[in-house]
Amino acid sequence: xxxxxxxxxxxxxxxxxxxxxxxxxxxxxxxxxxxxxxxxxxxxxxxxxxxxxxxxxxxxxxxxxxxxxxxxxxxxxxxxxxxxxxxxxxxxxxxxxxxxxxxxxxxxxxxxxxxxxxxxxxxxxxxxxxxxxxxxxxxxxxxxxxxxxxxxxxxxxxxxxxxxxxxxxxxxxxxxxxxxxxxxxxxxxxxxxxxxxxxxxxxxxxxxxxxxxxxxxxxxxxxxxxxxxxxxxxxxxxxxxxxxxxxxxxxxxxxxxxxxxxxxxxxxxxxxxxxxxxxxxxxxxxxxxxxxxxxxxxxxxxxxxxxxxxxxxxxxxxxxxxxxxxxxxxxxxxxxxxxxxxxxxxxxxxxxxxxxxxxxxxxxxxxxxxxxxxxxxxxxxxxxxxxxxxxxxxx
Amino acid sequence: xxxxxxxxxxxxxxxxxxxxxxxxxxxxxxxxxxxxxxxxxxxxxxxxxxxxxxxxxxxxxxxxxxxxxxxxxxxxxxxxxxxxxxxxxxxxxxxxxxxxxxxxxxxxxxxxxxxxxxxxxxxxxxxxxxxxxxxxxxxxxxxxxxxxxxxxxxxxxxxxxxxxxxxxxxxxxxxxxxxxxxxxxxxxxxxxxxxxxxxxxxxxxxxxxxxxxxxxxxxxxxxxxxxxxxxxxxxxxxxxxxxxxxxxxxxxxxxxxxxxxxxxxxxxxxxxxxxxxxxxxxxxxxxxxxxxxxxxxxxxxxxxxxxxxxxxxxxxxxxxxxxxxxxxxxxxxxxxxxxxxxxxxxxxxxxxxxxxxxxxxxxxxxxxxxxxxxxxxxxxxxxxxxxxxxxxxxx
Numbered sequence: 001x002x003x004x005x006x007x008x009x010x011x012x013x014x015x016x017x018x019x020x021x022x023x024x025x026x027x028x029x030x031x032x033x034x035x036x037x038x039x040x041x042x043x044x045x046x047x048x049x050x051x052x053x054x055x056x057x058x059x060x061x062x063x064x065x066x067x068x069x070x071x072x073x074x075x076x077x078x079x080x081x082x083x084x085x086x087x088x089x090x091x092x093x094x095x096x097x098x099x100x101x102x103x104x105x106x107x108x109x110x111x112x113x114x115x116x117x118x119x120x121x122x123x124x125x126x127x128x129x130x131x132x133x134x135x136x137x138x139x140x141x142x143x144x145x146x147x148x149x150x151x152x153x154x155x156x157x158x159x160x161x162x163x164x165x166x167x168x169x170x171x172x173x174x175x176x177x178x179x180x181x182x183x184x185x186x187x188x189x190x191x192x193x194x195x196x197x198x199x200x201x202x203x204x205x206x207x208x209x210x211x212x213x214x215x216x217x218x219x220x221x222x223x224x225x226x227x228x229x230x231x232x233x234x235x236x237x238x239x240x241x242x243x244x245x246x247x248x249x250x251x252x253x254x255x256x257x258x259x260x261x262x263x264x265x266x267x268x269x270x271x272x273x274x275x276x277x278x279x280x281x282x283x284x285x286x287x288x289x290x291x292x293x294x295x296x297x298x299x300x301x302x303x304x305x306x307x308x309x310x311x312x313x314x315x316x317x318x319x320x321x322x323x324x325x326x327x328x329x330x331x332x333x334x335x336x337x338x339x340x341x342x343x344x345x346x347x348x349x350x351x352x353x354x355x356x357x358x359x360x361x362x363x364x365x366x367x368x369x370x371x372x373x374x375x376x377x378x379x380x381x382x383x384x385x386x387x388x389x390x391x392x393x394x395x
Numbered sequence: 396x397x398x399x400x401x402x403x404x405x406x407x408x409x410x411x412x413x414x415x416x417x418x419x420x421x422x423x424x425x426x427x428x429x430x431x432x433x434x435x436x437x438x439x440x441x442x443x444x445x446x447x448x449x450x451x452x453x454x455x456x457x458x459x460x461x462x463x464x465x466x467x468x469x470x471x472x473x474x475x476x477x478x479x480x481x482x483x484x485x486x487x488x489x490x491x492x493x494x495x496x497x498x499x500x501x502x503x504x505x506x507x508x509x510x511x512x513x514x515x516x517x518x519x520x521x522x523x524x525x526x527x528x529x530x531x532x533x534x535x536x537x538x539x540x541x542x543x544x545x546x547x548x549x550x551x552x553x554x555x556x557x558x559x560x561x562x563x564x565x566x567x568x569x570x571x572x573x574x575x576x577x578x579x580x581x582x583x584x585x586x587x588x589x590x591x592x593x594x595x596x597x598x599x600x601x602x603x604x605x606x607x608x609x610x611x612x613x614x615x616x617x618x619x620x621x622x623x624x625x626x627x628x629x630x631x632x633x634x635x636x637x638x639x640x641x642x643x644x645x646x647x648x649x650x651x652x653x654x655x656x657x658x659x660x661x662x663x664x665x666x667x668x669x670x671x672x673x674x675x676x677x678x679x680x681x682x683x684x685x686x687x688x689x690x691x692x693x694x695x696x697x698x699x700x701x702x703x704x705x706x707x708x709x710x711x712x713x714x715x716x717x718x719x720x721x722x723x724x725x726x727x728x729x730x731x732x733x734x735x736x737x738x739x740x741x742x743x744x745x746x747x748x749x750x751x752x753x754x755x756x757x758x759x760x761x762x763x764x765x766x767x768x769x770x771x772x773x774x775x776x777x778x779x780x781x782x783x784x785x786x787x788x789x790x
Contacts, residue, residue, distance in 0.1 A: 016729075016730060016732060017731075017732045017749075017751070018732070030432065031432075033432070033452075034429055034432040034433070037425065037426075037428070037429040037452050038426075038429070038688075038746070038747060038748040038749065039735075039747065039749060040731070040732070040747075040749030040750065040751050040761065042451070043452070055454070056437070056454055057428075057432050057438070057453075057454050058452075058454055059450070059451055059452050059453055059454055059456070061454070297743075297744050298743070298744075306739065311735055311736060311739055312736060312739035312740035312743065313739075313743065314739070314743050314744070315743040315744045319714065334411075335411060336412075336435070337411060337412045337413070337435070340434075340706055341706060341707060344701065344706050344707035344708075344709070345707035348692075348693070348707065348708065348709050348710040349692055349693075349709070349710045351433070352433060352434065352435075353433040354412075354433065354434060354435025355435065356412070356435050366435065
């Protein structure tokens, strides 16, 4: 990826601020737009529908299919740089845009590692970065052989592309477990991984710009429920200083080696014996960084924009001793506005971030942040607010 | 003004969040939209042009003339509540909207005090709230008589409607000063006020909701240059605790007596002998509250929205010992983006807020916030960044 100055797009009058085009209309684009308003930049969106989370709040929206190269090319014409709300744009389309001269950030040669878990695993192995034992498999027999060569079952199977939030992931508990056959039905490559008996999950978030500047956010603990992120605590409680530095250095090294531009989330398992194994990569603002909106000097969304615009990055440090983020999932009732009264009255320091999405059970529709000195108090307040908005807490 | 629950507007799918309509497309609307994105509400804008500051970043923009009642009525049809970026909507139009059943917040009976300085002065006198000596005058002879009855010249003349940032204001230095004739040329009512020999200017910002909840922000010092706000320091340095409380109580009392809903800025003169005299009122987010975006737990924009939606208000307290805001004015060169590189690299904690406005010399086109422990350092950094963006500081 080439660095250097961006073209400046035409703008009414004399101001010539760049146009950032974001592909994907989800909540990450919504919050990136929010973060971009103070910068004075123009934000353009390629969204599946006019009702998508970000499309509701952005002025300049193109409704179109990101899988269609012509659509991408027309969208890119009005943009100084292209970036992403998700990893699903076909890698070959991104290469085509780059060949057209469009700055694509992160570029396809970096992004493919967040798109394809097979490519990611191969590259991390090459770099000697600790990760769960893994191999591409093509049949239940391969899975059995993979298990036998290691510590046996359970084994985790993942489609190499397209999975998220526990989708596209299967746990195989033994020979003959029907789950071992499922992933192969779609005819896509499948990755087998040892099921790590981890103590907890961490995330090391970093941001890197084309000119090579990088910042590392404090390492956070991420608590999953049913395969979906439930709570993030910043910084990770009780994490030894040397382990935190090791996690940050690993993330910075991955960002540098892969040529990432923008925000990189490195999800890790921390084992009981203190090893850090890389689980997943995401090259965009990430759920494990939502706490930064209210808890860091510079949010992940602002720094992602500054990176893709090749501007100097903002301070990633904490503004409070602790920040807790809790995801708001859809529950059984659709009205998420009515509970505002109770939540806001109960906790005048609570930060609610809603995505404007229709409620479906289990769907991420928002999150809350709280920050302060008393971690137990913050965890209770975040969990209460998230539960109250979802409808699982009623008092 | 009636309180109570708002109607909920139709919304795609099952989410029924309210629609806030804001009249006026300036930077206050732009930053209110930004603040509303996390709330998940819908934000609708009535803007003079499609290029106005807020119109660039809001999805749902109606271009139209706020002085036209039919335009206002059509705009109000899609809104659950109407609020304002400026004070210029004719009071009788707001009364008509209210008669139509549209929640107008602040309502016309409150807002008229921010629209008409004559009405405001009369009411504050009635309430016994300290203010500069004042009287409505209709000729240079009236001005001379007003001066003779007090401490003599200089006397300040103001048109009762339409002035801002030093516009619509004249200082008359003696009998025969040609400035005494200027304000009467337009044939509008003119207010004469003693020219207060103040020690400094303060602002007490409060937010009040229909159900009567109110919060008071820390009192700030506002430093004007050539009649335009240059720097705001939160909290006001060296302000005695009892004076701060007196200023907050005055602002809360005005909000309550006038039935204000939303943000109320009360600009005051602090005299050498410790008196606080009310200078101006604004019933909307205000330049003296921009520091709250980065320096308070809840920003003025968020609390203004929460108030007009009759939601419980957020914590108004400081997040840092000091926050300094400096306005960025237009200078001689139009490119305000190029200096980003230097400003961001020099100060990774700097918060830039640009308005997307064309640069005209002296026009407010953005502001910067910095916060921390060392006031002298913060003032230097804020002044440097604002000056560098303007082009008056080049190193």
